[in-house]
Amino acid sequence: MVKSKRDKDVSLTKVKKKTKEGKVQMVAEVRKCVDHYKNLFIFTIANMRSNRFIDVRQKYKETSRFFFGKNNVLAVALGKHKSDEYANDLHRVSSSLKGQCGLMFTNLTKATVLKEVAKASEEDFARVGDTAKETIVLPEGHLEQFSFSMEPQLRKLGMPTKLDKGIVALYQDFEVCKEGEPLTADQAKILKLLDIKMSQFKLIFKGHWESKKGFSELDTTA
Template sequence: MTVKLTKAEKKVEYDKKLCRLLDEYTKVLIAVADNVGSNQLQNIRKGLRGESIVLMGKNTLIRRCIKFHAERTGNNSYLSLLPLLVGNVGLILPRVISRKLVKRLRNTNDTNNEDNQRRYKKVGAPARVGLVAPIDVVVPPGNTGLDPSQTSFFQVLNIPTKINKGTVEIITPVELIKKGEKVGSSEAALLAKLGIRPFSYGLVVQSVYEDGSVFSPEVLDLTEDDLIEKFSTGLSMVTSLSLAISYPTLAAAPHVFVNAYKNVLALSIATEYTYPQAEKVKEYLKDPSKFAVAAAPVAVEAETTSAFTAAAAKEEAKEEPAEESDDDMGFSLFD
């Protein structure tokens, strides 16, 4: 016979469990669990078993446990979780935070994988009265299977219908509920009659905690190309700012040297002062034909190469038929 614990004893056991998990895990996902049923949560726990632990509880209790853990261990890094414990949230403690794990918890239903929906992710839910629609709800055209006496529902919602073989048929697709609007009684009743469960709910990762840092889960979607692009953009901004205010930085150093050399070269060209690197430029400016002569060998070499390639291709094309002709003659002589 199991002994039923009192409320105070349950809190003590919860404290011990959470403190043990905080000692063991250094990564935490803060997940919103709005409209998630107990059966669905149990299925999510089963699906994540072996790689993550899902822990739900009252926010005040979790805050108290985190503060107690910080006082006991002297590790204040978990205190950054306290501002995130607002609303209906829970903790997911993974051994390794991967893009695959967060995507599985965050993305919408995978309609091609029913097992994945059941175990890991969101399940279809009916539209209840007063609920704020998370997505647009569109009623598709087609036969509803309802008898003609049900046309009043469609008339109230201005949905065009016709009677076809003794049943009500919707003629065109109709946007019944817009995202952000509250579900009315008529809309909820119609969707229930049509058997449409338009909404889906599940654990949605809101924030990611890792070794004292808190960041958005979208950070895990960044690829190396995205990081390189963002780094290049930031480097360009630093360089532009440095050049605009004449403040030396490592990023702007190459541009500063190039601009300085241009100024020295311009000064040398405008005056009698010269140096070896500027003499060649001065010669080209005095006689531009020298530049054309210098560039000519490169053009001639490229032209010669292409002509040689074309000639070789022609020669090869001519040789092949000649060999075939010789073979034919040889056979005719011996025959």
């Protein structure tokens, strides 16, 4: 009997060792950043987009270092309690690491971070489950932005379409989405085809720490 190529033995010992080494290295890197950078910020991300976050990291790579995710490892590096914190008041930073969040170590001033980084945002297309920001209703009539070949796809997405002399048309009014309601997969696709963006990528800063003044909570949600 031919042995399946999928039936391969995996050494769990090696996997665990590699994972442990990665955690130890991250702890060391975080502590090095505490010593090197002037300011530390806790942040969350509204409407996470990996490519957008990469752009932010690249933009501030000369002045800052970002860590995102792995809250427990970050908390261990900073210290979970007053008795084991790496520097004064860092246990309060650890206590604030809840949900999807990260750390930004930076030599930028607090004012610069809150004025520039926190205010920088980018519109993007909404995804499945995102909440519709407004009600979108398309009136009966021609949809001249679409080629005739798109008509079957639009109809498949639930739009009441037909071809009228080679032009895609709605034969009745069509509500794409309703404000306040979560978007379905079809609704998200339709909004993208219509080039309507309802999502906004943004860093939201929850707290700030510096060695002399310690930790303080922030509110940059507005």
